[in-house]
Amino acid sequence: MTLPAIIDALQCGTFDREVLKMLRDGGYRCVTPTLGFWEGTLESLDSLARWRDMERENAELIRIVRRADDIRACIADGKLGILLGYQNTNLLEDRIRYVELFADLGVRVLQLTYNNQNELGGSCYEKEDSGLTRFGREVVEEMARCGILADCSHTGDRTALDTIEHSPGPIAITHANPASIFPHARNRSDRVIKALAERGGVIGCAAYRNITPDWACATARGFADLIARTVDIAGVDHVGVGTDFSYKGDDAFRAWMRMGRWSRQLNYGAGSASAPGAVSKPDWLPSADRLSDLVPALGEVGFSEPEIAKIMGGNWLRLYEEVFG
Template structure:
């Protein structure tokens, strides 16, 4: 069994397809050198015994593996050109990396706020629609990743050696005051949406606003419409009062797709116990995130899988294993460099804690979508979690909520 550790995680039906390979590079679109999808940096593997690794493989084989929040695109190597890269409107999906990720489904949040084809501010309706259409056009030209609209699509994807791609948006600014735009987004395949992305909008307050007035009257109407449509609701970037109001107003459980516990690190980007408990009390789930310099702790002020999992264990102790999952919020490429290039657009200042920490070049052990869940499951196995509890955390809890929230 010694060669098992060197083998890739359960291989999906990957043909070698690269994004937009149905077009002619340099003629149909501008060529940008892209980051490596695998082994870009020496991010460490969680060490387990051969017996434990075999158990990890069985968990991936027998249970649904769902990421509640990621960005599965490949960033360009030269991030100084990122805004120009984004203006072309083509995101290149990391199919090679995804093929060895072990994922059966992923809530992919496209580039939403950084879809800046017509605007430097982002979050414009035309840009978001362009972003969705372009990404799904590419996905339609291959067979490993499939556009997911129902829970049956997730089950079928696992059965068929594929990955269900769930179109998600982190904020709703682009609907402006047009409630019916939610119907249009649903019709285009969007199945999860945030209320606000850091900046406040017509629905409610974001995490970087000096005062959070909570969910607006229009926001309450939007929550009810998303309930009726079958769009899962996310409050990861919403202010605390807006998050609490959304949980109260929603007829269905909601998600905090990617966050952590503010009790461990004093950052607006993380959620206070009150919000986490309210989400769980309504049947919802919090996904623990790993974007650089977010889920830090006083014990682990250097961001790595250890600080990430400390947030997981804190939330499990707070609300129970049935209400915690993983939304790593990772990508293929230099995530730290991307944050540096997009500090204002991504509200990085509002996401940082008030304690000192060591800036890292990457989050060791959970750097990209290819390694995230294999290392998460290894960590859980190594630390004595049962197969039943691991299955809940890596997919079962998310599916339970989706069966309540989605139309089917």
């Protein structure tokens, strides 16, 4: 089959021209980079402004996409679409009206919480998950109104369920795996994944070693199996890819992701005392452009060409169309 348009719902780290060109040449037509983890309003605006510069400096390679049609334009002219997203809601600084402002500036994905509880809800790493708060409910409604996709990849299961139930439209889990396949705080329960799918949402299977089974890190065929088992839970219209692939990450970057400015103590994030540092990329995905190897592997595990096109990007495009048209 011809290579379907690849959409990856979550990557992070430092993007530069080399990375952008590699993704474009590797068949990616849309990727969501992480514009922030803990940053407040000003730092988040700085990050967004840098991406505008990046677009100007790499105009023949990338396009910041605001609508599903912008992604279709990338598919037509072979550019890499950049979907602006943050892994936290600190950029709102408790202001309900900032949702609309950030939407106007092109932000299309917001994860409700990163690794810590916040004003909106509970995180997967807290002892107790409060569920969606009163402010959280308002923000989720406002995001749906303004066309921003809610992401519950790092929230607790309860907050995810509340969000799925409360959101007027479908939501996403952009980068996590089923906890029933690989038990980890960062992965979501079958109950959450089924509820997500019933409301039209999509889960992106992650290729990040700390939260992904070894057999799905070993070969593309193994990762295709992980996707097939996730499809058994969610259905073939509700599974995509959110690699969580990270560029140029070093100890300082990991410390920032895990501890931000909130802790004086060591915190392992998705790692652990026995795996505290960098983990290696999946064996089959040493470089992100190898994601195209997943296409034949998905065929080997029995998916049809139309199904493969959905998993590689079509399901995200359908969801994006629904949420921000």
